[in-house]
Amino acid sequence: MKRQVMACLLAVIVIALLPALGVYPIFVMNVMCFALFACAFNLLLGYTGLLSFGHAAFLGGAGYAAGHAMAVWGFPTALGILFGTLVATVMGLIMGALAIRRSGIYFAMITLALAQMVYFYFLQAPFTHGEDGLQRIPRGSLLGLDLGHDINLYYVVLVIFLFGFAVCWRTIKSPFGQTLKAIRENEPRAISLGYEVDRFKLLCFVLSAALSGLAGATKAVVFGSATLSDATWQLSGLVILMTLIGGVGTFTGPVVGAVIVVVLENQVGTFGHFLAMATGIQEFQVLGESVSIVIGLIFMICVMAFRRGIVGELGAYVRSFRRPNRD
Numbered sequence: 001m002k003r004q005v006m007a008c009l010l011a012v013i014v015i016a017l018l019p020a021l022g023v024y025p026i027f028v029m030n031v032m033c034f035a036l037f038a039c040a041f042n043l044l045l046g047y048t049g050l051l052s053f054g055h056a057a058f059l060g061g062a063g064y065a066a067g068h069a070m071a072v073w074g075f076p077t078a079l080g081i082l083f084g085t086l087v088a089t090v091m092g093l094i095m096g097a098l099a100i101r102r103s104g105i106y107f108a109m110i111t112l113a114l115a116q117m118v119y120f121y122f123l124q125a126p127f128t129h130g131e132d133g134l135q136r137i138p139r140g141s142l143l144g145l146d147l148g149h150d151i152n153l154y155y156v157v158l159v160i161f162l163f164g165f166a167v168c169w170r171t172i173k174s175p176f177g178q179t180l181k182a183i184r185e186n187e188p189r190a191i192s193l194g195y196e197v198d199r200f201k202l203l204c205f206v207l208s209a210a211l212s213g214l215a216g217a218t219k220a221v222v223f224g225s226a227t228l229s230d231a232t233w234q235l236s237g238l239v240i241l242m243t244l245i246g247g248v249g250t251f252t253g254p255v256v257g258a259v260i261v262v263v264l265e266n267q268v269g270t271f272g273h274f275l276a277m278a279t280g281i282q283e284f285q286v287l288g289e290s291v292s293i294v295i296g297l298i299f300m301i302c303v304m305a306f307r308r309g310i311v312g313e314l315g316a317y318v319r320s321f322r323r324p325n326r327d
Helices: 002-017 025-048 056-071 077-099 104-124 150-173 175-185 187-192 197-223 233-246 253-279 282-289 291-305 309-322
Strands: none
Touching: 002 150, 025 150, 025 175, 025 197, 025 233, 025 253, 056 077, 056 104, 056 197, 056 233, 077 104, 077 197, 104 233, 150 175, 150 197, 175 187, 175 197, 187 197, 233 253, 233 291, 233 309, 253 291, 253 309
16 A cells, blocks of 8 residues: 555656646646546446447536637636536436446436437527637636746646545545445346445446546646537547556556556657658658557557556556465
């Protein structure tokens, strides 16, 4: 436990120093938002065994709600983010109450169908501005800090990310989290022990939706916009990919998966351009247009070589050295 705490503190210090090292703050804030989104999704899939294909609805819904509240109603930044998180929580309560009536692939298809209904509502609703998206969301200020400056906003986003990360940690380590694991491992046995399984599933679904909404509202503040791309089924698939690459059911796996996917999405094109310039082979330029193919190849490699995800396999490798030799 002490090693884990020290590793987390070291990681926080490194993240806090990244802007001073010349790393673009907007890029890191984007990574933190998606990392929180992936952690929220992993809470549902990795620790409860529920596969949702509609989690982007919460990210996008919170972004639209927070953006509209701040741009049109004049909400301050903190209240706008809280409002977006609340909207995502209510959405999670409604969608979860409908979806948990089924399990397995039926649960996944219900969440996908409900998320698509939400997407088409956002496409036609006047306050979202359709395909143009909600633009010019003000960053405002918080505790006297002008969030128009990237550095000030960076540390606010870092605090929000750490808060969400801590909520996930506390949930997993609590009796509630242990009950979720029991439901994942053997749901009939959990029912026989007297647990109200559907209530625990719904609570986890709502908590996951709330944290996803927190990530979405924060992302809207960072970029000053909320668009339909944040509510598409493709983004729901992308967060599944992040979780699987990093390691389902591992605490830091989704963070690692989010970092890998976001870095690839932003840097594969640059890498392809660099290879084309260095080698003179213009075909490398295609990499910039084939990010999904590159991510798919990495996913295939992880499935074949890292069945438990990157963090899961590393954890198993470390534990193998701690086992006593019985020979």
